[in-house]
Amino acid sequence: MNQIDSILEKILEFRDQRDWKQFHTTENLAKSIAIEAGELLEHFQWGDAYDEEALKDEIADVLIYAFLIANSIDADIEKMMLDKVERNKSRFPVELVKGNSGKHLKKHKKTGL
Amino acid sequence: MNQIDSILEKILEFRDQRDWKQFHTTENLAKSIAIEAGELLEHFQWGDAYDEEALKDEIADVLIYAFLIANSIDADIEKMMLDKVERNKSRFPVELVKGNSGKHLKKHKKTGL
Amino acid sequence: MNQIDSILEKILEFRDQRDWKQFHTTENLAKSIAIEAGELLEHFQWGDAYDEEALKDEIADVLIYAFLIANSIDADIEKMMLDKVERNKSRFPVELVKGNSGKHLKKHKKTGL
Amino acid sequence: MNQIDSILEKILEFRDQRDWKQFHTTENLAKSIAIEAGELLEHFQWGDAYDEEALKDEIADVLIYAFLIANSIDADIEKMMLDKVERNKSRFPVELVKGNSGKHLKKHKKTGL
Numbered sequence: 001m002n003q004i005d006s007i008l009e010k011i012l013e014f015r016d017q018r019d020w021k022q023f024h025t026t027e028n029l030a031k032s033i034a035i036e037a038g039e040l041l042e043h044f045q046w047g048d049a050y051d052e053e054a055l056k057d058e059i060a061d062v063l064i065y066a067f068l069i070a071n072s073i074d075a076d077i078e079k080m081m082l083d084k085v086e087r088n089k090s091r092f093p094v095e096l097v098k099g100n101s102g103k104h105l106k107k108h109k110k111t112g113l
Numbered sequence: 114m115n116q117i118d119s120i121l122e123k124i125l126e127f128r129d130q131r132d133w134k135q136f137h138t139t140e141n142l143a144k145s146i147a148i149e150a151g152e153l154l155e156h157f158q159w160g161d162a163y164d165e166e167a168l169k170d171e172i173a174d175v176l177i178y179a180f181l182i183a184n185s186i187d188a189d190i191e192k193m194m195l196d197k198v199e200r201n202k203s204r205f206p207v208e209l210v211k212g213n214s215g216k217h218l219k220k221h222k223k224t225g226l
Numbered sequence: 227m228n229q230i231d232s233i234l235e236k237i238l239e240f241r242d243q244r245d246w247k248q249f250h251t252t253e254n255l256a257k258s259i260a261i262e263a264g265e266l267l268e269h270f271q272w273g274d275a276y277d278e279e280a281l282k283d284e285i286a287d288v289l290i291y292a293f294l295i296a297n298s299i300d301a302d303i304e305k306m307m308l309d310k311v312e313r314n315k316s317r318f319p320v321e322l323v324k325g326n327s328g329k330h331l332k333k334h335k336k337t338g339l
Numbered sequence: 340m341n342q343i344d345s346i347l348e349k350i351l352e353f354r355d356q357r358d359w360k361q362f363h364t365t366e367n368l369a370k371s372i373a374i375e376a377g378e379l380l381e382h383f384q385w386g387d388a389y390d391e392e393a394l395k396d397e398i399a400d401v402l403i404y405a406f407l408i409a410n411s412i413d414a415d416i417e418k419m420m421l422d423k424v425e426r427n428k429s430r431f432p433v434e435l436v437k438g439n440s441g442k443h444l445k446k447h448k449k450t451g452l
Contacts, residue, residue, distance in 0.1 A: 003116040003191060011194075017207050018207055018211050018212075020210075027157045030150075030154050031383065033154075033175060034376075034377060034380055035380050035381045035384055037146045037373075037377065039377065040182075041374055045370055046362045057197060059182055059193060060194050062175065062179050063183075063190065063194050064194060066172060069172055070176075078116060080169045081180075083169075084177060094130050094131055097133075098132050099131075099132045099135075101271075103271075103272065144370065147267055151260055151262075151263065151265065157257065158258055214384075214385040216384075230342055230343065233417055236421060240424050240427060244431060244437050253383045256379050256382070259376045259380075260377060260380045262376075263369075269369070270369050270370070281412060282414050288376075288401065289402070289409075290424070292398060292402050292405060295398055296395075296398055301395050304342060304346055306398060308349060309399065310399035311349055311403070323359075324357050328357070
């Protein structure tokens with residue numbers, strides 16, 4: 001079993017022991033990611049003097065819910081990520097964005113990342 | 114090289130070819146996760162008739178930034194996730210939360226996930 | 227009619243002309259606020275060189291949805307805000323937080339703002 | 340003094356008594372809105388059995404920070420909101436969106452609300 005499937009297996013085991021699959025609709029997991037993203041951001045609310053262990057805790061929450069939502073639509077996590085990196089290569093050509101944030105391209109394309 | 118490091122390597126290569134490390138402070142990446150979480154949630158704004166390919170695109174963005182923020186603080190992604198699953202086991206004991214969302218425990222502990 | 231009710235009236239008129247009340251459940255409006263908050267934050271993703279008119283547009287979206295969600299639970303907007311300011315006065319006593327963000331108090335109380 | 344300015348005055352008085360203006364940069368306030376939006380959304384994480392008083396508390400937080408960010412860029416709150424309602428009238432013509440969420444228009448325009 002590969003590394004990501006092995007982590008996912010432990011998360012699903014945790015979920016199933018608590019009979020929580022019923023709560024984990026794709027929509028509820030999308031909300032959960034936004035909620036956890038807010039908690040992560042809270043560490044930077046008034047500056048960046050964050051506590052590293054507390055930060056890891058929040059990043060882990062985002063990742064766990066992101067793995068769960070991917071699983072809820074049967075998406076292959078590695079493929080999904082590498083596909084997006086490939087799309088970003090054509091959306092943000094090196095010669096146009098090197099050393100700038102590419103914000104000017106997003107303005108027009110408005111397609112994300 | 115393990116699977117997660119291999120994905121991370123491709124993300125970092127994409128970043129470095131564009132000289133974007135300068136933009137990727139831990140704080141900016143935390144903001145980026147919140148922004149992408151909002152875009153993901155937008156697919157469920159008025160219901161759950163989402164397009165699966167578009168959803169994968171947004172989940173991938175969340176995951177890519179989550180990998181990048183973990184990397185920015187030199188955190189081991191697998192360890193961070195499994196550590197959190199372990200902490201959640203003691204925070205949400207099976208006998209107290211089986212079949213309920215555990216929301217009543219969060220009210221008291223207010224420690225997240 | 228007071229100022230806030232007068233603004234709300236124009237928002238509700240806009241909504242009703244489009245028959246959109248059916249979409250504006252309290253939950254959908256909560257999601258909408260999070261989505262708009264993400265769009266607002268996007269202007270600060272890589273720094274704070276924001277465009278003021280674009281920013282006003284996003285702040286207005288947050289405010290419009292916040293007025294709508296308050297309306298959806300029949301809450302009095304002015305009262306709700308002033309009540310919260312009063313609660314914050316006892317949560318954040320001047321002698322404990324003057325010149326600091328009060329973050330140390332939130333750690334213990336974990337009650338927000 | 341109009342109603343909104345009167346509420347804003349009380350918020351600014353609260354802020355100034357604590358010498359908190361230094362923390363309230365436009366960017367920090369944008370982050371704060373996203374954080375509070377996440378706390379508001381948390382009440383709907385696994386369903387919509389929310390507590391009304393707790394919800395009011397979170398909506399008030401969003402509104403207070405939205406008033407503060409508007410103030411930080413010297414924006415007129417009423418004007419900003421009514422201007423946006425006007426723009427939305429042309430973005431979402433009644434004949435095209437009556438009874439549907441207008442999502443199909445957003446796909447093309449990608450300009451928000």
